[in-house]
Amino acid sequence: xxxxxxxxxxxxxxxxxxxxxxxxxxxxxxxxxxxxxxxxxxxxxxxxxxxxxxxxxxxxxxxxxxxxxxxxxxxxxxxxxxxxxxxxxxxxxxxxxxxxxxxxxxxxxxxxxxxxxxxxxxxxxxxxxxxxxxxxxxxxxxxxxxxxxxxxxxxxxxxxxxxxxxxxxxxxxxxxxxxxxxxxxxxxxxxxxxxxxxxxxxxxxxxxxxxxxxxxxxxxxxxxxxxxxxxxxxxxxxxxxxxxxxxxxxxxxxxxxxxxxxxx
Amino acid sequence: xxxxxxxxxxxxxxxxxxxxxxxxxxxxxxxxxxxxxxxxxxxxxxxxxxxxxxxxxxxxxxxxxxxxxxxxxxxxxxxxxxxxxxxxxxxxxxxxxxxxxxxxxxxxxxxxxxxxxxxxxxxxxxxxxxxxxxxxxxxxxxxxxxxxxxxxxxxxxxxxxxxxxxxxxxxxxxxxxxxxxxxxxxxxxxxxxxxxxxxxxxxxxxxxxxxxxxxxxxxxxxxxxxxxxxxxxxxxxxxxxxxxxxxxxxxxxxxxxxxxxxxxxxxxxxxxxxxxxxxxxxxxxxxxxxxxxxxxxxxxxxxxxxxxxxxxxxxxxxxxxxxxxxxxxxxxxxxxxxxxxxxxxxxxxxxxxxxxxxxxxxxxxxxxxxxxxxxxxxxxxxxxxxxxxxxxxxxxxxxxxxxxxxxxxxxxxxxxxxxxxxxxx
Numbered sequence: 132x133x134x135x136x137x138x139x140x141x142x143x144x145x146x147x148x149x150x151x152x153x154x155x156x157x158x159x160x161x162x163x164x165x166x167x168x169x170x171x172x173x174x175x176x177x178x179x180x181x182x183x184x185x186x187x188x189x190x191x192x193x194x195x196x197x198x199x200x201x202x203x204x205x206x207x208x209x210x211x212x213x214x215x216x217x218x219x220x221x222x223x224x225x226x227x228x229x230x231x232x233x234x235x236x237x238x239x240x241x242x243x244x245x246x247x248x249x250x251x252x253x254x255x256x257x258x259x260x261x262x263x264x265x266x267x268x269x270x271x272x273x274x275x276x277x278x279x280x281x282x283x284x285x286x287x288x289x290x291x292x293x294x295x296x297x298x299x300x301x302x303x304x305x306x307x308x309x310x311x312x313x314x315x316x317x318x319x320x321x322x323x324x325x326x327x328x329x330x331x332x333x334x335x336x337x338x339x340x341x342x343x344x345x346x347x348x349x350x351x352x353x354x355x356x357x358x359x360x361x362x363x364x365x366x367x368x369x370x371x372x373x374x375x376x377x378x379x380x381x382x383x384x385x386x387x388x389x390x391x392x393x394x395x
Numbered sequence: 396x397x398x399x400x401x402x403x404x405x406x407x408x409x410x411x412x413x414x415x416x417x418x419x420x421x422x423x424x425x426x427x428x429x430x431x432x433x434x435x436x437x438x439x440x441x442x443x444x445x446x447x448x449x450x451x452x453x454x455x456x457x458x459x460x461x462x463x464x465x466x467x468x469x470x471x472x473x474x475x476x477x478x479x480x481x482x483x484x485x486x487x488x489x490x491x492x493x494x495x496x497x498x499x500x501x502x503x504x505x506x507x508x509x510x511x512x513x514x515x516x517x518x519x520x521x522x523x524x525x526x527x528x529x530x531x532x533x534x535x536x537x538x539x540x541x542x543x544x545x546x547x548x549x550x551x552x553x554x555x556x557x558x559x560x561x562x563x564x565x566x567x568x569x570x571x572x573x574x575x576x577x578x579x580x581x582x583x584x585x586x587x588x589x590x591x592x593x594x595x596x597x598x599x600x601x602x603x604x605x606x607x608x609x610x611x612x613x614x615x616x617x618x619x620x621x622x623x624x625x626x627x628x629x630x631x632x633x634x635x636x637x638x639x640x641x642x643x644x645x646x647x648x649x650x651x652x653x654x655x656x657x658x659x660x661x662x663x664x665x666x667x668x669x670x671x672x673x674x675x676x677x678x679x680x681x682x683x684x685x686x687x688x689x690x691x692x693x694x695x696x697x698x699x700x701x702x703x704x705x706x707x708x709x710x711x712x713x714x715x716x717x718x719x720x721x722x723x724x725x726x727x728x729x730x731x732x733x734x735x736x737x738x739x740x741x742x743x744x745x746x747x748x749x750x751x752x753x754x755x756x757x758x759x760x761x762x763x764x765x766x767x768x769x770x771x772x773x774x775x776x777x778x779x780x781x782x783x784x785x786x787x788x789x790x791x792x793x794x795x796x797x798x799x800x801x802x803x804x805x806x807x808x809x810x811x812x813x814x815x816x817x818x819x820x
Contacts, residue, residue: 201804216812252819260792
């Protein structure tokens with residue numbers, strides 16, 4: 132059977148089509164990562180249609196659809212909504228079955244999910260509260276302020292030895308702090324190193340609250356930034372697992388769980 | 396005009412005419428028998444209906460200027476205040492009402508403009524703002540205690556200054572330990588207050604009236620225990636019944652005939668539901684700790700829609716022994732000292748664990764209200780304590796009064812995520 136998972140985040144929308152048999156063996160037929168933009172309904176529909184085209188199947192061949200992510204309630208054509216907490220747990224444990232902890236850093240929120248190793252289901256979670264500090268959006272704003280492409284942050288982090296501490300957690304105040312540091316002639320590379328460590332510190336604080344248990348998997352768009360993953364690995368003294376496409380684990384989990392929907 | 400649109404119209408009118416004159420006029424209008432009966436019909440639970448009618452009548456009396464009004468913080472022995480013939484007015488509870496009426500934005504802003512810190516709990520901030528806007532009736536007496544809530548001692552002192560009645564402000568000092576010496580110390584304070592207030596009211600101390608209040612309190616306690624016992628087996632609740640709506644009668648109107656009657660009604664209504672309920676119905680059972688948001692929100696609908704039900708609330712717990720009307724001050728002191736929020740955090744943890752056992756809950760939600768340090772400070776220990784028993788806990792950070800400090804989307808994801816965990820077990 133074919134199923135679909137759609138994950139609508141604040142920054143990106145992912146749609147994924149899965150071919151899954153009765154023994155739960157599965158194959159990803161297609162996946163799409165799009166910008167959410169101002170209209171999450173449109174983003175969901177466009178991503179779904181693109182995923183169908185890529186998978187070379189028709190809408191009526193899809194058995195069931197699950198929507199997840201903050202915009203899940205806006206996907207009117209979905210059969211069911213499930214939170215990203217459960218969907219990430221499902222998706223990640225398909226790729227890395229032994230995972231005990233997931234760190235997901237998305238556009239506007241970050242979360243830590245603790246997984247029961249036997250049932251592969253979430254048993255506890257923590258999400259960032261109200262403020263977007265330590266998320267993808269925070270990094271985007273800082274990259275713009277520094278006038279450096281965000282994609283280069285990883286290499287800069289790895290190749291820079293010194294850092295300056297960024298003390299402000301608020302995105303707006305951190306932006307002012309950076310402008311001030313640049314004004315004082317501090318090298319942008321050192322600022323980037325400090326910024327990445329500040330995000331890692333916030334994430335590690337969340338992990339501490341939930342309780343670190345290995346293996347740990349890092350997902351979400353920010354997982355593509357090698358600086359962030361390296362900083363977290365360095366601070367925790369562990370090696371993180373990162374999926375081949377860290378943005379699709381929510382949609383993958385949603386598509387996998389969609390196979391359980393009984394239409395009778 | 397349908398009942399719902401009448402309610403909306405009342406709320407809109409309050410929002411647009413936020414002044415005491417209008418509040419008084421509105422309360423007088425709603426309190427008229429045909430209007431209040433019509434208003435009562437909008438509540439589907441009988442206990443809820445009685446509660447709302449009774450609350451409006453009570454507020455009408457408080458605002459009527461015909462009675463001496465006493466401000467009080469939440470954890471006071473209200474049998475004493477009601478026994479003195481004072482009309483209790485609970486600013487913290489009214490702070491919750493401001494959220495329900497959609498005016499807490501204005502009251503909180505007013506408090507902020509007067510330099511009240513945004514770190515202060517919004518029950519107090521909203522109440523302080525409302526008081527600064529002269530929306531409250533003028534008090535003759537003010538009472539607070541240091542039981543659980545430290546903010547109350549300070550904000551109630553502010554009220555006493557605002558109304559120029561510093562000499563009529565009584566701060567009850569509740570000792571940390573619950574022992575004989577504490578009981579004596581506390582009961583003496585209550586006794587002194589009783590005689591001092593009677594003198595200030597120019598009346599003979601009326602111990603018989605206090606005994607009457609204590610008897611009503613015992614009646615309420617008995618019915619509440621019976622209602623709570625029924626809830627141990629009940630899934631089929633009267634629509635819109637929520638134990639967290641009964642804060643005013645449970646605390647402030649304790650020791651009145653009406654509260655005793657309310658809990659009798661509640662017991663009977665729940666009993667009837669229990670007899671008729673589908674025995675095969677199974678839902679995940681949740682214990683709710685602390686209070687809830689009092690503005691319009693979806694938390695309880697989300698739980699219901701995800702096969703979860705709040706089967707008991709921390710605030711519905713009858714933690715005290717039956718009171719002895721022949722020893723009123725000692726009994727009331729004993730009631731205060733037996734509050735699980737007094738003293739070590741272990742008292743609260745043990746009480747909550749007992750409730751979790753009694754109600755056989757699958758999970759616990761602790762609402763972590765902004766600024767309420769007496770509660771939030773314990774959240775880690777509470778979570779660990781329940782987790783050791785295999786009971787999942789959601790610490791739900793938010794705000795009971797300020798909707799802007801409690802993003803609906805984030806709350807929805809957390810509550811749904813927690814419900815998914817409970818349902819997956």
